[in-house]
Amino acid sequence: MGGPLHLVKRFVGSLVPLGEPAADREWIRDSLTEGEWGIWRTMSRADRRHAAGVARRVERALGHEATRPVVAAALLHDCGKTVSGLGTYGRVIATLSVKVAGHEQAVAWRETRGFTRRVGLYVLHPELGADLLGMAGSAPVTVAWTAEHHLPADQWTVPLDIGEALKAADDD
Ligand SMILES: [Fe+2]
Ligand SMILES: [Fe+2]
Numbered sequence: 001m002g003g004p005l006h007l008v009k010r011f012v013g014s015l016v017p018l019g020e021p022a023a024d025r026e027w028i029r030d031s032l033t034e035g036e037w038g039i040w041r042t043m044s045r046a047d048r049r050h051a052a053g054v055a056r057r058v059e060r061a062l063g064h065e066a067t068r069p070v071v072a073a074a075l076l077h078d079c080g081k082t083v084s085g086l087g088t089y090g091r092v093i094a095t096l097s098v099k100v101a102g103h104e105q106a107v108a109w110r111e112t113r114g115f116t117r118r119v120g121l122y123v124l125h126p127e128l129g130a131d132l133l134g135m136a137g138s139a140p141v142t143v144a145w146t147a148e149h150h151l152p153a154d155q156w157t158v159p160l161d162i163g164e165a166l167k168a169a170d171d172d
Pocket of ligand 2: 050077078170171172
């Protein structure tokens with residue numbers, strides 16, 4: 001039965017974005033290289049929560065095919081979002097702005113300043129994330145999926161079954 005403390009905990013939990021589940025921390029650490037771990041730690045708690053869920057679903061779907069670099073792709077596919085510096089509220093505005101102005105216009109905004117520049121960078125998070133991971137020496141499939149995770153399947157370079165499992169596990 002949920003007493004008052006339980007209710008308070010649940011309420012606070014809905015306001016404060018949680019990071020990855022504590023039970024997943026060791027598994028995540030073991031799934032990332034030293035360089036990738038450094039990038040993981042720059043991600044927001046909400047992004048890490050999302051990514052840990054994606055990685056768990058991918059592992060369940062692929063079984064032994066969920067190699068370390070594939071799990072790393074699930075964990076880090078959105079790492080480029082950090083570059084924009086947008087918080088939750090800014091991202092909502094960014095997503096709406098892109099819907100109104102169009103993707104191409106939004107990409108051009110990265111040449112501007114202030115908020116529109118942040119939106120431009122947010123839109124480019126796949127490319128920015130892939131760059132970060134490439135520089136960190138990530139495996140090819142990790143870098144490729146990060147660059148390709150918002151592209152249609154016919155533009156993927158990752159193996160189709162791997163891409164399909166990663167896409168299905170990604171609920172954003
Ligand atoms: Fe993304
Ligand atoms: Fe995602």
